[in-house]
Amino acid sequence: MYRRILLAGVSILSSAFASAAAAQDAPLAGGPDAGEIIVTAQRRSQSVRDVPIAITAFSGGELQQRAIVNSVDVARVTPGAFVSASGGGQFSQFSIRGVTQNDINDFVEGPVAVYVDDTYVPSPQGQTFGLFDLDRVEVLKGPQGTLFGRNATGGLVHFIVAKPSSTTNGYMNFTYGRYNQTKLEGAIGGPISDTLEYRASLYWNRYDPWMKNIYPGNTSGSEAGTKPIPDCCDDAGNDNTLAGRLQLQYKPSDRLTIRATGSASRDILSTAPYNQIATVPVVSANGGIVGGIYASPTETRSAIGPDGRNYTGIGGSPAARVPGADWFGYLAPSARTLQFGSDYSQRNAERVRSYDVALHIDYDLGGATLTSITNWKKLTKHFGLDGDSSPLNFVDVWSDADTRDVSQEVRVTGVSGPLTWTTGAYFLRIKTRSDLAYVAPANSLFAAIVGFPTTGIDLGNVNHLTDTSGSLFGQAEYRFAPKLTLVVGSRVIREHQHFDVSSGAFPITNNYALDTSVSLFTPLRGYENRRTQTLWTGKVQLEYRPDGDTLLYVGVNRGVKAGNYNSQLPDGSPPLPLSVISYDPETLVAYEGGLKRSFPAIRGYVALSGYYYDYHNYQAFLFSNASGYTQNRNARTYGAEIEASIEPASGLRLTVNGSIVDPKVKNLQITDGVLRNVDPTFTPHRQIGGEVSYTPRADMVGGKLTFNVNGHYNSSFFTNIRNFDSQKLPGYVLFNGSVTWASDTSGISIALMLDNMFDKRYAVTSFDLTTLCGCSEIAYGRPRWWGVRAGYKF
Template identity: 55%
Template sequence: MMGISKLSLAGVSLAALMTAASPAMADDAAQPTPKPADGGEIIVTAQHRAQSRQDVGIAIAAFGREALKTLNVQSSVDIARITPGVSLSSNVGGQNSQFSIRGVTQNDFNDAVEAPVAVYVDDGYVPNMQGQTFGMFDLERVEVLKGPQGTLFGRNATGGLVQYVVTKPSDQLDATLNAGYGRYNQTRIDGAIGGPLTQTLSARASFYYDRNDATLKNVYPAGAAGGTPVNLGGVTSPCCANEGNADTLAGRLQLQYQPSSDLTVRLVGSIARQRMSTGPYQQEATIAEVNAAGSVINSYAASPTETRAAIGPGGANYTGFSGSPTSRLAGADWFGFTAPNPALRQVSVGYASSNANWTDSYNGALHVNYDFSGMHFVSITDFKSFDKSFAMDVAASPTSFVAYGTLAHTQSFSQELRLSGSGPKLDWTLGAYYLFINARASDGFIAPAYSLFAGSLGATDTGIDLTNSFRLKTSSGSLFGQVEYEFVPKWKVIVGGRIISEHQTYDFASGATANLDPFAINPVTASSELFPLQPSFDDSRTETLWTGKAQLEYHPDHDLLIYAGVNRGVKGGSFNAKLPDGTPALPASQIPYSPEVLWSYEAGFKLTFLNGAGTFDASGYYYDYHNYQAFTFQNVSGVVQNRNARTYGAEAELVLRPVQGLQLNASVSAFDAQVKDLQIAPGVFRNVRPSFAPRTQIAGRVSYRLPVSIAGGSLTVNGDGTYTSGSFNNLQNFDSQWMPGYTLFNAGVTWKDAGGHYNLGVFVNNVTDKLYKVSGYDLSNLCGCSEEVYGKPRWWGVTAGYSFR
């Protein structure tokens, strides 16, 4: 049992946290404790060296291989589901998702933009925000680090980072094979085999396959006015497929050369491809509210009796939008379409293909680790290539109106060098990092033949694309270092920093092109452009940025850590690529936007008790944001504005293993965030909440291994529940952009044989089949509607696996 002194220290620390940060508590989602009753200390590399999570003064969520399997984590972004303080933004019907940590988010769908939350796979940075969604396989663990992480990790990030640590080759033969079948004919197979090839050479090969049928049934043309969809004489072909299907295939090969215990050289190659339907959006009829200047200042869900096109001053019917009807059918969108009840999991969309959207990615890396003279040297050389083509129906209806498409090709090269050393009182790391990103992308409006948009531009029989094409090259070089020094017994100071030189070149063109493929955007080139839409733009700039960290830690014994510090994070600036939506083009001065700077002030403690059978961690923080990169979707496009912001919050996590085989986890996160003076319309400024930033998240989990043998093996029952409060899907914070809070429950049972080689399982996610919104786009001034994305329905599955270690 812990002593009175430790209880007092923890209590004083918690009281101070709650005074400094008034919302609730919580930390990372619960996982095995450093000294659990049944063994199995979880080790993290949050500071580029192996440490117990309880010995690191950072708010961390860590999930080992077995925990990921127990929680049925299948996609990279599933981590957000089980980690309070972490949420997701998304686009293209949820087919692309991005992490948000403590309200630090950006949901720009520009394919050249980097995320404020960095993602690393096997120490390699994922350079594009649209590349954060991928299948998970053959992982050792996943770590989520909250708060700015700019001093030690290669790419500066204001919100935090998520790193996926792969299982590496070893000198012991091991193999795994797992298979599963679930709802919507989900079929999942993954496996790996590794071991020695010679005395100094080992290898590991792993693969992953996951596919499922459509989750949304297309009932086209149901809901169309009079049962007849609006078009100009034809239907886009192929037509009317069900949506929500996906097919992913990936593989990884590693070769490791270890001529001595001091030197390890590892070569890695991986490949992945995804094939999906068009973006699976459902529709909701909405109505915009405008002020006397005709600017949209709010929007609402349309009532079943609503017949106005929009709400003007004094509640009058407003018809001043381009293409606006004089009125609408009661409760329908502008074209008379009434969408199916979203609980039916149905869409009614003419522009729908089962195999239109795809991504292809390739990665090659060389890792070198060398120990000499009491120091450790690391070199990581990484190359990534990412290609993508996505399309979706804008109005998510049977009306042949207009589609949105994006085509992207991103390549990156990075080189990181680190040198570190450890002593009785001093740990230090020095390094250099170089990153080059070459991002080429095109996005815009696809107007197929016979669509209303094509007809308005005189291209009824041929179709036409309204396209932005741009290239952003980023070269970033930095020097960094961090020192941890125990200046007196039990007291440690940590000081770190990074200096960054970043050069960017940007080229932008906007023009109309022929519609060569109804499900793919056609890039703008000198030969393809029919006529210009917005002025071309090019720019080049070099910026010097810096990050820093200063932290004080008190470690009275191995069971308690108390820490407090300040951290300066930064994310480089970028460029807007406003869509050709019919509104005036951005002036040249508003196309570039500035770097964002986040000053984080955080204090917390990590307490281990009951002889390692319990842990209690808590932290409180205050964020002071300068030039926050605020992405606002409006006028059927999106633009980033630099605004100031602030956030304060607290987190806590409790883990208990009171008896052998039983683990109880509870965690909570709460914060209040505000973006200041956001321009939501010309001349209209408001303080708003960040998008995709629920103020409160609560998670609980229980796992119990029965104390008796079942069929010669062990049976483990587990369940978890999460509560997520409401949030907005757009920074404007309009009424129709609100996504209500929800509670989800998941359950599973797993059997393992006594030898630990075979396992069988069954799981049910979203046990109550809760209908809940996770994303959306407000198009009230374009179609009198909004696109909506709902979370996965109840999903059951069975699994079987074999492992040899």
């Protein structure tokens, strides 16, 4: 059905192209080549339409018009991109074309690289942040490891900040929205002297909880035998983010630019805003978990045996369940109510802080440009959630992380006749400490099981990973004929890792914090490993430009992501064999071709791409029971994408985009003796998006009105790579809109915004805890959200 919708949308847009080309009656708004963005995807300035890569780019103005205020929201308007969510949706990572990673450990990097201001963000939890004072965002699809230095197997998302300039300028926006949202952002910059410029930017965004905690709620006896946790039970879903950035730019000559930057941010959030849904495990003849379903309102089986009857052989499972409830009799409220019941919920329990300092140097060598980027980052995170998402005092989860990295890149880009080239060296050192534990408060069922009923206990791991990486890279583009260009590139990487993990049982000093300084006993054996590996990426591509408005390309691109380590939590599962604690690097060979075509007379543009991915040692993270581990498996993916835009009349702009992808991870071990071909997580097979923007010619009280409506559809997707029915979330359609008035002369603007205008309840992530509580934690996207923004630009 949705394939036909996508084809119909493309057909309609093609008809619009034809009609507009035939009409060509009136000049169109927006200036020459409206919608064209200059990007640096190939380490030099080019029009997005001239880059032989599947790339989606947005200017800062476009992001504001579409009400994209969070980094990962960029995925919702990018064909082929999606969000791999964790932490109740509070922390998310990018997924591109089925290349994803949803390991819950903070020391594991993702396969989609995120850069901010040309510097790499190594922490997966650092990929979620508020957007402010940006020049543009570039989303590059497919391996990008040749020109970008780290784990860009699936692609790259680059956030480019607005930089200092020689003229005084700035802006200020104030927004008030639903749930008492108060947001203030602004920037000011300009010259300090003839050679020194500055820019200062500030961002503050806070709102009240949007999920109501009805604890104890409809417990159906689920609290029996337990006592509530002190200092609970707040509502959830609130946020309070404060961030700032300062830049100083020194230009002692026309050839030399030195820019120093410093930024900091802090987030204060509630514990993860999860709801719960009852699920039923499916058990094989040998007792392995081979499936799962959502419990119907009349379901009474604890688990489903191979004969379809009630199975009670899973440890901790009851003889039967209350119809439709979890194993402990809890019936969660409907998602429609925006309510949940939890004994472990604090409004301001979680905190994330980040710091960033960088020095950018650009020097014109005459025919080439030397660039040096030195960067230091630090991110700390404190995160907690109710392990069973119910009023029962059973078990909770807490995570602390401290990630610090330093990097140095030196590269030279030049042009010599038909040859354009880039070469350089890159160094990165990442040190991460990640503490992850089950919190079993006093009087909880889990504390009683492990023998500490009155004092409580924390059971978890302390992980240390130091990753040191150095690489040499180069890429050359040679125009060997008037219309033909050959591109060849490679990167050689030397990777050294030192990992150690210790497991411990820690006394509880605070239910909403983790203290690992003293361990009472060791639940699991420790592990330490050092290894050094040599990795490489490569690229060969042919480009054909028959005229100035058409680009065709075809190529082969090899990407690589470094290996890492499993850190199994003490959840009662058998210990992992030592041989599978470390896992290997993954290698992706991508075969891709594309077409980009501009229609200047009608302000039209279309980009098409098709690809086939051959994956070796795909890093497949499987979450089971209450922990998880990564397996190396082979995989393949093929798909296609389209982006198109047109201005068929003055002030009217139409866009449509879509993607179709068919991914498959081969021979994943579901349980002992059971291998299956499965879909990767967070990968909808179909996506469709579109936007209509209209600015009437007529003057409206000394300014212009702009109407914008955009929408996107994602098909269903899995949140666990085992692909059980209980791990599949349904697809959804969301629509957003805005009306903006902007003065012609004063720089003042006023906007009315409405996100999720039809108040859709849609699930964004889940954790399968079927064998722990007969349930899954499930998190939903934000409800309908309105806002009013007043702005001033100078």
